[in-house]
Structure formats: C-alpha cells, structure tokens
Amino acid sequence: MTFHRPLPSSVVLRDLSRGFKGKTVLDRISLEIPHGRFVALLGESGSGKTTLLRALAGLDEDAETHGHFSVPDNVSVLFQDSRLLPWMSVIDNITLGLRRPDAQAAALDMLAAVGLADKAEAWPATLSGGQKQRASLARSLLREPALLLADEPFGALDALTRMRMHALLFQLVERQKPTVILVTHDVDEALLLSDRILVLKDGRIAEDHAIGLPHPRRAHQPEFATLRQTLLRSLGVEVDNV
C-alpha cells in the first residue's frame, strides 16, 4: 500500500466570504491553486476581484470575513498604481524593507532585467507610467515571492507598453516560478499569460478554465479565439463578430 500525500497547495480558500457593511461581496469561495501556477482572475467591474486579492494580501482587516484561507509566507503585491515613494530613488524604493545582505547588487540585477538599469538613482516622478510599473514589478520580484498578487497592474498603460509588460512579466515569472494571481479585465491578457482562468460572478467562481495552449501564444490561434469568445460571453459581451 502506498501512502500518497500530495504537496500542499500554494493557495487554499475554504468557503471564504467577505462583505462590507452587511453587503456580501465574496460568497463562500473555495479554491486551490498548486505551486507555480499562473492564474488569471476575470470578472466584470465590481464583481469582487480586488476584494478577493486584498483578502489574500491581508488588507482590509475591517471587512466582515468568514471561512478560511491560507497563502504562503512570502507574498508580494503588485498594485495598479505603482506606489513608488516619491521621496526615494528607484533603487531605494525597490529595496525598501528588503532583508538580504546582497540587496543592492540584487536590486541592480533586477533593474537591469526590467530595463531600468540607468534609472536606479532617478526620482519616481521622472519615470513614465510604464517605467513606474516596471520598477514596481522589480520591487515585487526582488523579494522572490512564493505568491505574487497583481491587481490590474497594466490597466493604466497604453496598448504597446502593455504588450511589452506582458512579455516581461511572463519571462520573469518563468525564471522564478512563483504562484501568480493576476486580476485583469482584459481577456487577451489572461489568455496570453495564464495556465488557468477563473471568472468571478455574483461573488462566486462561475467558471474555471484550464488553459493548455503552448507558449508563445498568438491571438489568431483557433483555440485562443474560441476561448476568447467563451470568456467574453461569460463577461456579458456580445461577441458575434469579434
């Protein structure tokens, strides 16, 4: 007889509910995400994506929360606004609170990896939107998180910059292999990057798609297009001719 003991998953939610002032936003969500998976979380605006992510990040403690969840110790959050402290240089920002002896050297490597090697000493106010988000990504990944929580991190960027950020995020995540939960309202972004797509609706996970497409993915691949239609429809978009 073999004693089979599966590796504990990275993220586990058991009947997690959360509401604000009596209004339920998340309604008994159960979910398991194995280590190293890239999960995209889709849903209409107001469906509770941010609420779920912030719950996992340990924020909004004053919300009414029931049920259980467990996340790894080393969690890093990538906010939509880059949240760089304006009074610190880029390198000081990304090493803030970092407790490792080689912080400076590692930070310079990471800045080079996100294409900001020459901006280490720059003030955040002098960076473009895309550069700020790259610095923010560098700050998150420098901590080598076991779980990366990203809330529409590219939502405010222009289309070209966003495409470059997709490639960069994918490449860096391939290198470190953290578990990723990426909140997005962009179906293509979800399809390009993730192994699994969850659709949040009425406070519950309404759909759960495994995405087996090989990388690099192209939007004109037939499977891609089919999934895209399905997802858009479940987000309430009429897609006869899309």
Place this chain on the structure above:
Amino acid sequence: MTDILSARYIHAAAQAERREPFVVPAPTRATRLTPARLPAGLRLLGPIVVIAIWEAASRLGLISPSTLTAPSTALVTGYQMLADGSLLPHLLASAFRAYTGLFLGVVVGVALALASGLTRSGEALIDGLIQIKRAIPTLALIPLVIIWLGIGEAMKIFLIFTAVLVPVYINTHAALRGIDIGHIELARTLGLTRSEFIRKVALPGALPGFFVSLRLAVALCWTALVVLELINTQTGIGYLMNRARDWGQTDIIVVGILIYAALGLVSDAVVRLIEARVLSYRRSLGS
C-alpha cells in the same frame, strides 16, 4: 517678452493681409491652466512701482516728511545709523529674540506633532491642549506672561515661542495624519517594521507639511516681535521705532519697517531655498 510676441503677431497679421499663399500664422499658445513661471526678479515689479510713486509723491510735496518720510531719506538715515553703529545692536537684539523663539517653537512644535501624530496616547494628551491654545490669541497671554516672567527677554522669547509652536504643530500633525493610505498598505505588504515605516514613509511624507509650517512660523516670529518690542525695552528695532515716534522721526520708523520687511523676506527666501533642496524630488508648480 510680451513685446516680442505682439510684434510677431502684428507681423504675421500684416503678412496675412497681403494674402501671401504660405503664411504661417503666429503660433497660438496652448491654454495654460496655471500661470507660467515668473522670470527671476520680475516679482519685484509691484514693490518697485509702489516705491517709485511714494518717492515721487514725497518729492512733489504731496506727502509731508512729518507724515511719512521719502524712501530715499529713509535709506540715507538707515545707512547713517548703520555707519555710526547705532543700528546694529538693536538689530542683533531683535534677531536674537525672534530666532530663539522660532527655534524653540519649531523644535517643540515638531516634537509634539510627532508624539501626537504617531501615538494614540500622545494624540489624546497633546492635541486638545494645542487646539485650545490655538483659540487663544498670543497677545491675550501677554498680561499673564508678564506676571510670570516679568517684562524682560524671557517673556518676549516665551511669547514668540508659543506663537510659533501652534502653526508648526498643526501643519506637521496634519501632514502626519494625512499620510497616503496607499503608502500605508505598501508598507504593510513590504513587511516594514514600525520604525522603518516612521523613518522612511511617515516622516518624509510629512516634510512638505512641515515646510509649510516653517514658512508660517518664520513670518510669525517677526510679526510677534514687533508687538512685543513695544513693551518696555531698551533694545530692538521695535524700541527704535517707538522712540522715533516720540520724536516725530518718521524716517527712523520707515527704516524699522524696511528692516522688518527685509528680514521677513530674507528668512522666507532661506526657508524656500532649503525646501527646494530637500523636496527636489517634486516637480512642483510655481515657487
């Protein structure tokens, strides 16, 4: 600059009238929602105009010297007082009072703002007291403080100190309390310790508010001084002016006013210079 622009405009308009085929119209400037930055020195235009009118009115006999002396006379008087050494001791006495009071007020104001902005017990103890002090005009304290401290230097410095303390506390405290919630969340997700949070997030975030308070305080310490130096002193600019009133010497009174103005402006400029250095990370509008 306006001349150049209007000249170019007229030139372009003239060309347009001749109906030349490839006239490039004068560049229309984009609507500015904030005024363009003033070239250095142009700020002095208003004061110079006022002084010129004042001087002209005095020379034409429209203002008698017994009412108000001409600015040029005041300058000559000021220079003479400086040359014969009768001005400097008074200037130093005034500066000592103002800056000692300012220094104490800023140090204590910041210390109280930190205690109250960063700890609950501090806020419970301190904030109410300062709000009450804020409601009491400094001048209303003069009689009481004279009874406590007499009419000497201690009384003057103490009153400047209390006058400066309030705006320093209020603005620094408000800046500490008004810290960006996004920065607090960031600090939490980065796992900062409380001391790291205070040193790297809360204090730098409150610096702009502190500088606002410092500029108010610098102006205030001189304002308070004027009033206080009218009370039984033998030294100080205010004493000089008071004595000149008894003798009808309006030129010395104007010298005193000019000195107060100059000290106020110079102090403010120094604070702004430091502020621009310290807050150089901001790309700010205007000043």
